[in-house]
Amino acid sequence: TQLLEQSPQFLSIQEGENLTVYCNSSSVFSSLQWYRQEPGEGPVLLVTVVTGGEVKKLKRLTFQFGDARKDSSLHITAAQPGDTGLYLCAGVASWGKFQFGAGTQVVVTP
Amino acid sequence: GAGVSQSPSNKVTEKGKDVELRCDPISGHTALYWYRQSLGQGLEFLIYFQGNSAPDKSGLPSDRFSAERTGGSVSTLTIQRTQQEDSAVYLCASSSQGGVITFFGQGTRLTVV
Numbered sequence: 090t091q092l093l094e095q096s097p098q099f100l101s102i103q104e105g106e107n108l109t110v111y112c113n114s115s116s117v118f119s120s121l122q123w124y125r126q127e128p129g130e131g132p133v134l135l136v137t138v139v140t141g142g143e144v145k146k147l148k149r150l151t152f153q154f155g156d157a158r159k160d161s162s163l164h165i166t167a168a169q170p171g172d173t174g175l176y177l178c179a180g181v182a183s184w185g186k187f188q189f190g191a192g193t194q195v196v197v198t199p
Numbered sequence: 200g201a202g203v204s205q206s207p208s209n210k211v212t213e214k215g216k217d218v219e220l221r222c223d224p225i226s227g228h229t230a231l232y233w234y235r236q237s238l239g240q241g242l243e244f245l246i247y248f249q250g251n252s253a254p255d256k257s258g259l260p261s262d263r264f265s266a267e268r269t270g271g272s273v274s275t276l277t278i279q280r281t282q283q284e285d286s287a288v289y290l291c292a293s294s295s296q297g298g299v300i301t302f303f304g305q306g307t308r309l310t311v312v
Binding site for chain 1: 203232234240241242243244247255257258290292299300301302303304305306
């Protein structure tokens with residue numbers, strides 16, 4: 090079983106601070122996705138990274154895929170209360186079967 | 200439809216009863232996935248449908264769980280003889296191509312009492 094570990098499990102920061110969430114595995118993935126989930130809602134796809142070493146930016150969010158395609162990070166600059174949510178990473182090992190991490194709960198207080 | 204629709208949004212059932220959860224994917228999406236999310240846990244893969252291919256059922260936790268997809272569109276996840284450990288949020292997702300999830304539904308919160 091391929092295991093995706095996310096860290097930290099919980100992160101509470103003040104508005105304006107920066108944060109980084111990590112997603113690590115001992116296995117190689119063909120691609121990796123990041124989602125944000127709010128209470129009572131399904132996860133919403135933020136980004137898909139495919140190439141080792143790839144960096145994608147989405148406004149204040151920066152996503153990086155490790156060179157070996159085993160790990161990824163999500164960095165948020167100047168966090169805002171609207172960034173609060175559960176951040177999930179999902180590795181694609183084979184068609185249709187995603188391995189999800191347990192998620193990082195991020196709370197940004199005004 | 201505009202998004203992935205799941206019903207009911209909440210379901211409370213007595214232990215031992217059967218339940219059916221419905222997923223209506225985005226029109227035209229050929230791939231459909233069911234996941235289960237327990238409190239404080241990540242998403243657990245249950246089953247994957249892709250077009251007319253045989254579904255990947257490798258994530259179903261027991262033979263009490265089954266799913267079908269009729270006409271390549273609506274899917275129903277059935278749990279027979281529910282147990283308390285089946286309590287979770289059941290999420291459905293669809294995509295226009297297999298391998299890359301694009302949209303999730305809001306989920307069905309199942310509580311077995």
